[in-house]
Each structure stands twice: as structure tokens, then as C-alpha cells.
Amino acid sequence: MKIFDKVICCPHCGHHQHINLDISCGDQDYYDDCRVCCNPIHFRTHIDDSRQKIEVYVDSDDEQYY
Secondary structure (H helix, E strand, C coil), rough: CCCCCCEEEEEEEEECCEEEECCCCCCCEEEEEEECCEEEEEEEEEEEECCCCEEEECCCCCCCCC
16 A cells, blocks of 8 residues: 655645545545535546556646636
């Protein structure tokens, strides 16, 4: 099991918080609530094996696309 600890900023309230990323299951798309404001945070993780990087996308999932 591969677990990484990262610090993110909540897209709703701006509070910094530690998250644990378990990348043993490959790419993921999930929601977790902010520990301060309790709003849902949308997480997407992508493992780029060719560049040996883990990409983490954090958003509030309320952006409007036109």
C-alpha cells in the first residue's frame, strides 16, 4: 500500500488541512468534507507512471462550464 501525506487548501473556506492519499488503487475520483466548513471537496488523483508523478486536483465542484 502506497500512502502519501499532502497539505491542501479548502476551495470553500481556504483552511489548510492534511490529507492522506492511498494510490494503491490507481486513479481515483471522490468527495470528502472539509474539516472546518463541512462543505464537500472534490478530489481527483492521477498517477503518471511515465513521469513518476502523482497529480492531485482539488476543487469545489461548483464551477460553471459554458
